Amino acid sequence: MIIGGDKEELSAYLGRKFDSTDELGEQVRLDLNEPHMVTVCGKRGSGKSHTLGVMMEELMTLPAQARQNLNGLVIDAMGIYWSLQVQTPDTDLLDGWDISPREYPVKVYYPAGLEEQYEEIQQYFHEGFELYPSELSVEDWLYLLDIDETQAQAGLLSQVIEQAEEDFGQYYSIMDLLDKVEASPESANIKDALNRRLEKAKNWGIFSSSGSKIEEIVEGGEFVVLDLSGAGALPWNVRTMLTGILVKKMYNKRSFDRSREEVKKIKGEHTEVNFPLVWLFLDEAHLFAPSGHSEPSTDPLVEWVRQGRRPGLSLVMATQQPGALDNRILSQCDTLIIHRLTAGQDSDAVGDKISELHDAQTISHYMQQIPKAPGYAYAMNDDAETIVPVKVRPRKSWHAGESAKLEEFLDNQ
Numbered sequence: 001m002i003i004g005g006d007k008e009e010l011s012a013y014l015g016r017k018f019d020s021t022d023e024l025g026e027q028v029r030l031d032l033n034e035p036h037m038v039t040v041c042g043k044r045g046s047g048k049s050h051t052l053g054v055m056m057e058e059l060m061t062l063p064a065q066a067r068q069n070l071n072g073l074v075i076d077a078m079g080i081y082w083s084l085q086v087q088t089p090d091t092d093l094l095d096g097w098d099i100s101p102r103e104y105p106v107k108v109y110y111p112a113g114l115e116e117q118y119e120e121i122q123q124y125f126h127e128g129f130e131l132y133p134s135e136l137s138v139e140d141w142l143y144l145l146d147i148d149e150t151q152a153q154a155g156l157l158s159q160v161i162e163q164a165e166e167d168f169g170q171y172y173s174i175m176d177l178l179d180k181v182e183a184s185p186e187s188a189n190i191k192d193a194l195n196r197r198l199e200k201a202k203n204w205g206i207f208s209s210s211g212s213k214i215e216e217i218v219e220g221g222e223f224v225v226l227d228l229s230g231a232g233a234l235p236w237n238v239r240t241m242l243t244g245i246l247v248k249k250m251y252n253k254r255s256f257d258r259s260r261e262e263v264k265k266i267k268g269e270h271t272e273v274n275f276p277l278v279w280l281f282l283d284e285a286h287l288f289a290p291s292g293h294s295e296p297s298t299d300p301l302v303e304w305v306r307q308g309r310r311p312g313l314s315l316v317m318a319t320q321q322p323g324a325l326d327n328r329i330l331s332q333c334d335t336l337i338i339h340r341l342t343a344g345q346d347s348d349a350v351g352d353k354i355s356e357l358h359d360a361q362t363i364s365h366y367m368q369q370i371p372k373a374p375g376y377a378y379a380m381n382d383d384a385e386t387i388v389p390v391k392v393r394p395r396k397s398w399h400a401g402e403s404a405k406l407e408e409f410l411d412n413q
């Protein structure tokens with residue numbers, strides 16, 4: 001069966017149906033033809049990141065003509081999806097699934113200024129990305145540098161940004177801002193305080209002039225992993241800011257391109273995609289769009305899930321805590337993959353969503369039936385009348401989300 005569609009060649013092999021016996025049943029596939037907003041949820045260790053990895057693998061095996069018009073983009077805050085490039089060593093797990101180990105041609109980007117830290121592992125981490133400081137508004141900077149707008153530093157920051165824009169247009173660096181601070185007639189205390197904060201921002205490695213601009217990395221036919229784990233250097237608010245900027249840019253570019261395609265269609269002319277359709281993957285989504293307070297990525301993500309279908313934008317998110325996710329996002333999701341959840345706020349959030357289905361039981365009913373082992377889930381789609389029990393297939397590539405064990409470091413391993 002294909003959840004949410006009917007074209008097998010444009011669908012993802014997610015896994016096989018399970019029931020109360022040990023036998024697995026028919027294939028369960030997910031539609032990839034239309035844009036979808038997918039939430040994968042479940043408690044720690046239930047198999048969410050693994051399921052995201054399976055969907056990434058499936059996107060990369062779509063027919064070539066489909067693939068060249070889409071981009072798969074993983075915002076990888078945990079630094080675990082680079083391992084799609086390595087085939088799984090757990091070949092025993094593949095028995096009975098009719099699949100073989102595989103490596104995938106993924107391009108991994110890291111913050112350009114952190115090149116040295118990534119040197120040892122550059123076989124799998126290919127290229128740096130960078131952002132111009134001018135991509136951020138004065139308000140963004142105040143937020144990132146943790147400066148209150150009533151502080152004197154805020155006034156100085158806004159002045160130096162204005163001066164840098166006058167002198168260099170959009171092409172100024174943090175060094176230029178530091179020079180302007182130095183030349184300012186402000187008191188030494190205020191200048192020192194702002195300098196310290198700007199120096200810190202320089203060390204994040206994203207305001208470098210040696211990498212690719214983030215919008216240049218989203219190309220048709222490519223599968224891109226943006227490693228925001230940043231060798232531990234990127235504070236969380238920088239990750240959410242970067243995500244917000246990137247999501248907003250992709251949304252704007254793709255929306256405009258869709259209008260162009262529609263005009264061509266009306267004129268009966270052949271259309272080609274300029275900016276590709278995007279499947280965006282986001283793990284730990286509740287940290288990027290939390291309920292209760294707003295992060296810089298919240299509004300761009302809400303807009304993406306609300307308006308993304310027309311321009312062909314999809315989102316696959318994973319979260320341990322669906323109850324902590326902005327509920328404008330959960331309510332716009334058309335597809336849910338529910339791994340094992342514990343009772344409480346998170347089950348309730350998902351329970352509300354599945355109660356929209358005609359024949360659904362309560363969430364606690366499903367959680368009583370689900371096996372304890374990782375990889376079991378229930379899948380539902382707004383258009384389907386049912387909720388489907390599925391054992392997610394094993395990964396063909398290496399899953400890097402496993403816990404580090406001491407035994408790995410013993411000589412005889």
Ligand SMILES: Nc1ncnc2c1ncn2[C@@H]1O[C@H](COP(=O)(O)OP(=O)(O)OP(=O)(O)O)[C@@H](O)[C@H]1O
Pocket residue numbers: 042043044045046047048049050051093320374375376391392393394395399401402403
């Ligand atoms: N469908 C599956 N088949 C086989 N093994 C699986 C499957 N799903 C998950 N696993 C294994 O279970 C373990 C936990 O999976 P995973 O890392 O995806 O959990 P998670 O829910 O993302 O956890 P966390 O919330 O801690 O990130 C891993 O060792 C993974 O290889």
